[in-house]
Amino acid sequence: MISIRNLSKQYGTKEVLKQIHLDFEQGKVYGIVGENGAGKTTLFRCIAGLEDNEGEILSHLTPLKNHLGLLLTEPFFFPKITGKEYLHLLCQARDIQISNMEDKNIFDLPLNQYAATYSTGMKKKLALTAILLQGNEYFILDEPFNGVDIQSNILITEIIHQLKALGKTVIISSHIFSTLSDTCDEIQVMSQGNLIKSVQKPDFAALETEIKQMTLGKKLDKLGLA
Amino acid sequence: MCNRHLKDAGIHPLLAYVLMTALFLGLSVYLFQSTEFAPYIYLLVALSLIGNLSEKRRTEFLRLCFGDSGMKKIRICENVLASVPFLAFLLYQQLFVYLALLVALVILMALSHFKTAFQWTLWTPFSKRPFEFTVGFRNTFYLFIMAYALAVMAVVQNNFNLGLFALLIVFTTCLFYHSKAENEYYVWSFHLKPRAFLLRKIKTALLYSTLLALPIALLLSYFFYQNMGIILLFMVLAWAFLISMIVSKYSEYPNEIYLAPSILLALCLWFPPLLLIFIPYYFKKSENRLKRLLK
Numbered sequence: 001m002i003s004i005r006n007l008s009k010q011y012g013t014k015e016v017l018k019q020i021h022l023d024f025e026q027g028k029v030y031g032i033v034g035e036n037g038a039g040k041t042t043l044f045r046c047i048a049g050l051e052d053n054e055g056e057i058l059s060h061l062t063p064l065k066n067h068l069g070l071l072l073t074e075p076f077f078f079p080k081i082t083g084k085e086y087l088h089l090l091c092q093a094r095d096i097q098i099s100n101m102e103d104k105n106i107f108d109l110p111l112n113q114y115a116a117t118y119s120t121g122m123k124k125k126l127a128l129t130a131i132l133l134q135g136n137e138y139f140i141l142d143e144p145f146n147g148v149d150i151q152s153n154i155l156i157t158e159i160i161h162q163l164k165a166l167g168k169t170v171i172i173s174s175h176i177f178s179t180l181s182d183t184c185d186e187i188q189v190m191s192q193g194n195l196i197k198s199v200q201k202p203d204f205a206a207l208e209t210e211i212k213q214m215t216l217g218k219k220l221d222k223l224g225l226a
Numbered sequence: 227m228c229n230r231h232l233k234d235a236g237i238h239p240l241l242a243y244v245l246m247t248a249l250f251l252g253l254s255v256y257l258f259q260s261t262e263f264a265p266y267i268y269l270l271v272a273l274s275l276i277g278n279l280s281e282k283r284r285t286e287f288l289r290l291c292f293g294d295s296g297m298k299k300i301r302i303c304e305n306v307l308a309s310v311p312f313l314a315f316l317l318y319q320q321l322f323v324y325l326a327l328l329v330a331l332v333i334l335m336a337l338s339h340f341k342t343a344f345q346w347t348l349w350t351p352f353s354k355r356p357f358e359f360t361v362g363f364r365n366t367f368y369l370f371i372m373a374y375a376l377a378v379m380a381v382v383q384n385n386f387n388l389g390l391f392a393l394l395i396v397f398t399t400c401l402f403y404h405s406k407a408e409n410e411y412y413v414w415s416f417h418l419k420p421r422a423f424l425l426r427k428i429k430t431a432l433l434y435s436t437l438l439a440l441p442i443a444l445l446l447s448y449f450f451y452q453n454m455g456i457i458l459l460f461m462v463l464a465w466a467f468l469i470s471m472i473v474s475k476y477s478e479y480p481n482e483i484y485l486a487p488s489i490l491l492a493l494c495l496w497f498p499p500l501l502l503i504f505i506p507y508y509f510k511k512s513e514n515r516l517k518r519l520l521k
Contacts, residue, residue, distance in 0.1 A: 048414065049414065049518075049519070049521065050410060050411075050414055050519070052518070063521040065414065065417075065521060066417035070411075070414075072411065075411075076409040076411060076412075078356075078357050078361045078408075079361065080348075080360070080361045080364040080365060081356055081357055081360055081361055082347055082353075084353075085353050085356040085357070085360055086356070088353070088354065088355075088356060089356040089357055089412070089415075090415055092355070093412075093415040093416040093417065094415070094416075094417050095417070112347055113347060114347060
């Protein structure tokens with residue numbers, strides 16, 4: 001379990017996270033939604049320990065970062081490192097020995113090619129494979145479905161279901177609502193650094209309608225398409 | 227861009243340019259004193275450095291912004307300007323043929339359009355422990371070929387200094403593998419304490435740099451066995467500088483190496499025993515700096 005208490009974060013005078021209280025339980029999948037700049041990625045970086053912050057982040061496995069798989073929105077790759085070497089690097093970082101790397105290549109990635117030359121979706125799949133091989137207890141997936149093909153989309157959804165079945169905690173952000181409603185038990189809505197709503201599975205459809213209405217409003221009328 | 231990088235690193239551009247000029251002149255003089263093949267090596271080094279400006283995406287960007295003929299003019303200007311220090315030294319040495327050859331080659335390089343028909347991955351003996359040596363070796367493998375060739379030439383010509391220069395190329399290249407701060411994710415991912423992380427980095431760097439230098443060191447030890455002590459001393463100093471570079475890098479992490487460690491490192495070059503103070507001090511500083519990411 002991860003407990004977040006009074007989490008605040010400022011960049012200069014700009015407050016990007018305001019007094020966040022959250023609990024992420026074991027064996028559950030959580031979604032975080034919010035407009036661009038709402039603070040989702042900053043929240044993830046704070047949980048991971050990549051950002052200094054005010055407040056407390058507690059977990060039953062400490063230090064949290066050593067049991068956390070973090071999939072960044074845009075994973076960074078060195079220019080001349082192959083997919084296989086990237087997996088080696090991230091596994092070695094956690095002292096995990098993987099002998100049959102090719103067998104674990106569930107996304108059929110060209111592991112002997114330089115990872116920096118991969119497409120956006122392939123990069124995401126490689127980074128996801130790495131954190132899965134690390135055998136983490138917690139997963140933060142920042143837009144895992146971004147840029148991946150439909151087959152991989154299905155595969156990632158199934159992976160999340162399996163992680164949940166194994167009792168792992170998964171936190172996802174996505175701008176594709178259907179992917180969240182397929183995978184999550186609970187969705188947290190963020191706006192301007194605040195958590196404004198927590199929605200349980202039975203109310204996902206209502207949340208989707210609400211977001212749609214809030215987003216669209218009468219914007220399309222302005223275009224005069226009808 | 228260069229000035230911005232220097233300022234980000236806390237180094238005054240003027241100071242950096244003075245130091246770089248001094249280093250460039252020192253190495254050039256040393257090379258020309260060491261071997262009669264210096265002009266060839268000089269041309270090779272110049273072309274390999276200037277070749278970095280021909281990077282495909284960069285050239286494409288220039289073509290998009292300024293059109294084909296504009297891009298070619300800019301590229302010629304860039305290459306000629308970048309080769310000015312080499313041209314000036316060749317002029318000073320009165321090597322006019324090599325000077326003309328270098329001008330012609332850099333212009334040709336600016337006008338050439340390199341295409342790779344297939345994607346290939348260069349094999350490296352360092353794949354098992356990425357990333358510094360894996361990436362670095364792939365970027366600079368030609369320097370090792372050159373260094374090994376120089377070592378053979380040193381033996382053929384019975385020129386021990388040239389052999390030492392070859393060793394210097396190997397270790398200086400390895401030093402640069404640790405000059406840039408990596409993305410924080412690649413430090414954060416390790417489940418090691420700062421001390422263990424630093425020791426692992428140092429161990430890998432010492433092992434792999436020795437692996438690269440070993441052919442030259444063995445060759446020189448066999449053919450210049452009377453200078454074995456100098457070779458050993460050189461290796462020990464090179465290892466110490468490699469460790470210094472690593473601890474300097476992480477002492478400012480995630481920022482680039484700042485002014486203070488750069489100046490102190492330069493002082494150590496002048497008076498190497500300072501390394502005995504420098505390394506433990508910056509090791510401690512690095513440990514503290516890494517505590518945020520490696521809990």
